[in-house]
Amino acid sequence: MQTSFPASEENFPIVLQKMIDYVQPYMSAIGLVKPGDDRKPPGDHCGTGSFITFNNQRYILTCDHVATRKKLGTLGFTQFDAEEGLSIANSFDCMPYPVDAAASPLSENSWHLISHRAKCIDRKMLSQSHRPVEGEYLFIYGFAAIDTKTAFGEHIIPGTGAFVHEVPYDPALDSENPKVIDGFHICMAFNPMNADQLEGRPAPLPLAEGMSGSLVWNTRYQELTMQEKHWSAEDSRITAILWASSTKTCSLAATPIEHLEPLFKKLERVC
Structure with a gap:
């Protein structure tokens, strides 16, 4: 299992690694x-x-x-x-x-x-709506197809966790199919070749194929620490579900949690 955070991030709060054990x-x-x-x-x-x-x-x-x-x-x-x-x-x-x-x-x-x-x-682990504070750390955890291996007659599918940030809609997504809808879906930066490793093998993050269905967690770390409150992984809330990725824009697309409420x-x- 490997985890990462965006390469541009400095002084990453290592305490957030607790998300890995919490979510798995x-x-x-x-x-x-x-x-x-x-x-x-x-x-x-x-x-x-x-x-x-x-x-x-x-x-x-x-x-x-x-x-x-x-x-x-x-x-x-x-x-x-x-x-x-x-x-x-x-x-x-x-x-x-x-x-x-x-x-x-x-x-x-x-x-x-x-x-x-x-x-x-x-229920209490679900956000009512996707409203993270600006610059908040979001966390995703899923199983990438490219990491799947077989050995001794069984599948071995390691999980991948990544800390990401929400980014604005990129017009280059207009040509993607199915289309990411600006104002309905959310986008997150995800560049496997430009991510820093927190643990695991010193290799790029895998492409996100196979991670559809991964949950997006609002860690609420920025939200709480800005209020000078103690943070724990249990403070995080589910804020979206991942459904697509784009190698063209190096981004992930997810549906905010409020759109799942009818289900x-x-x-x-x-x-």
């Missing part, structure tokens, strides 16, 4: 196994998910464009510190582009079937 248990790699795939192990990495609970019902949350790959075969998920993955048995409730979010319920049996240390996000309210009613 909530996250999941998502893979797709197509019919007839007889490789050992079968399947390919296709996205990132997170575990969230509403009224004691657990869900796996990811992007709609990741969830819709279920029609191509079997989607599977991983739990923190588990030795094997499990299939996503149930259908997804989806919000297509431009929101691009989806959630599938997980049964009690699937959650407890194997030993793990995964955790579920709850969350639906899941609460189902429970």
